[in-house]
Amino acid sequence: MPLTMLQPTLTRLPTRSLAAAFPTAIRVRNPNRLAWLSSCMASMATRNFTTTASTTFRGSLYGEVGDGRRVATALSPCAKSQVIEDNARGISAIAQRLPSKSETKTQHRFREFELDDRVFIVTGGARGLGLTLAEALVEAGGHVYCVDRLAEPAKEFYETKDRVGQFGGSIHYRQVDVQDAAGLDEAVGAIAAGHQRLDGLIAAAGVQFVSPALDYPPEKITEMMNINFKGVYLSAVSCCRHMVKYDCVGSIVLVGSMSAFIANKGLRTSVYNSSKAAVVQLGRSLAMEWSNVVNGKAIRVNVLCPGNIMTPMVRKNFEDEPHLKALWESENLLGRLSQPEEYRGAALFMLSDASSFMTGSSLVIDGGYTAW
Ligand SMILES: NC(=O)c1ccc[n+]([C@@H]2O[C@H](COP(=O)([O-])OP(=O)(O)OC[C@H]3O[C@@H](n4cnc5c(N)ncnc54)[C@H](O)[C@@H]3O)[C@@H](O)[C@H]2O)c1
Numbered sequence: 001m002p003l004t005m006l007q008p009t010l011t012r013l014p015t016r017s018l019a020a021a022f023p024t025a026i027r028v029r030n031p032n033r034l035a036w037l038s039s040c041m042a043s044m045a046t047r048n049f050t051t052t053a054s055t056t057f058r059g060s061l062y063g064e065v066g067d068g069r070r071v072a073t074a075l076s077p078c079a080k081s082q083v084i085e086d087n088a089r090g091i092s093a094i095a096q097r098l099p100s101k102s103e104t105k106t107q108h109r110f111r112e113f114e115l116d117d118r119v120f121i122v123t124g125g126a127r128g129l130g131l132t133l134a135e136a137l138v139e140a141g142g143h144v145y146c147v148d149r150l151a152e153p154a155k156e157f158y159e160t161k162d163r164v165g166q167f168g169g170s171i172h173y174r175q176v177d178v179q180d181a182a183g184l185d186e187a188v189g190a191i192a193a194g195h196q197r198l199d200g201l202i203a204a205a206g207v208q209f210v211s212p213a214l215d216y217p218p219e220k221i222t223e224m225m226n227i228n229f230k231g232v233y234l235s236a237v238s239c240c241r242h243m244v245k246y247d248c249v250g251s252i253v254l255v256g257s258m259s260a261f262i263a264n265k266g267l268r269t270s271v272y273n274s275s276k277a278a279v280v281q282l283g284r285s286l287a288m289e290w291s292n293v294v295n296g297k298a299i300r301v302n303v304l305c306p307g308n309i310m311t312p313m314v315r316k317n318f319e320d321e322p323h324l325k326a327l328w329e330s331e332n333l334l335g336r337l338s339q340p341e342e343y344r345g346a347a348l349f350m351l352s353d354a355s356s357f358m359t360g361s362s363l364v365i366d367g368g369y370t371a372w
Pocket of ligand 1: 123124125126127128129130147148149150176177178179203204205206207227231255256257258305306307308309310311312313314
């Protein structure tokens with residue numbers, strides 16, 4: 001229901017009566033947020049909720065949906081994905097997003113995977129795994145910002161940009177080094193402010209350096225940890241800060257590796273493997289700290305742990321040590337390496353409402369490398 005149609009009787013009721021009538025209403029302390037009221041109500045209308053009554057009073061929105069369930073409407077754009085909670089029966093946001101029986105099956109299959117209008121940051125998004133996962137989020141309707149230290153992203157970025165009209169999302173590029181805390185926070189802040197929301201992060205920026213431990217240059221240990229661990233840490237913290245600022249119950253995916261759990265046969269990457277183990281532990285720790293950080297709700301944090309993927313990083317390994325390809329192919333149950341596209345589904349799952357009960361987990365997808 002648009003603001004202009006607010007019920008005049010309700011606006012005259014004292015706050016106490018309104019609160020009793022609509023116990024799940026959320027107070028709005030920031031008057032600027034009132035601008036979002038109309039769009040929240042409009043959003044409910046498009047999702048087949050018939051609004052029977054709504055009003056604002058002293059900065060609060062009170063509303064009720066047509067089937068008698070009372071709802072709380074948060075007044076940030078994130079409301080679309082997090083608003084609706086059944087006061088009496090505790091129906092989850094996901095259940096609310098599922099199609100009603102009267103809707104046709106083909107139009108609304110698996111709506112919990114939809115990312116329409118949500119905003120995501122993907123570090124390491126100039127190429128490789130990060131860019132492929134960014135493209136997947138765009139296809140699901142998201143507005144995605146690839147953040148990377150390279151001056152220009154790979155050509156696939158521009159191909160996706162040309163096709164976004166098909167999907168309703170958008171893809172953008174920002175040159176940022178994830179080791180630069182201030183620069184990163186400024187970029188994240190500007191992206192979130194531009195949309196008044198931030199819904200997710202994939203922290204995929206990472207490097208690898210191959211060297212026997214006995215010869216490992218000490219300065220390379222610091223460089224590796226600064227990007228693979230500190231960069232992931234800073235990215236997660238900056239995104240969490242802005243998710244809290246805009247009342248967004250976001251989802252954060254840290255890119256770890258199966259190398260967090262095993263040593264890749266034949267590859268002397270002791271520091272890389274340790275950095276990925278640190279990322280896995282970071283995922284658990286942040287999940288614990290942020291389990292009720294957004295007005296009592298969670299920012300979920302999980303770690304995606306891929307096996308060997310054919311990306312520029314691994315192609316370099318094979319250039320330097322060609323025998324590794326056959327060795328690694330023979331070391332997993334599926335007898336081959338993976339392509340970046342084989343992680344699209346996992347990223348969509350982990351960043352969407354489909355994984356709403358998942359936090360503090362590590363999802364290993366490695367063709368069975370670590371299974372035997
Ligand atoms: N390729 C694999 O087999 C594999 C397996 C498991 C995990 N991973 C992980 O997946 C992630 C992506 O790897 P990839 O294989 O696509 O590698 P890639 O080298 O193709 O991509 C990594 C991207 O991170 C960017 N980057 C590096 N340092 C950065 C910094 N300081 N600031 C901003 N951006 C930076 C690079 O510029 C690059 O675009 C990495 O974290 C990697 O460790 C890769």
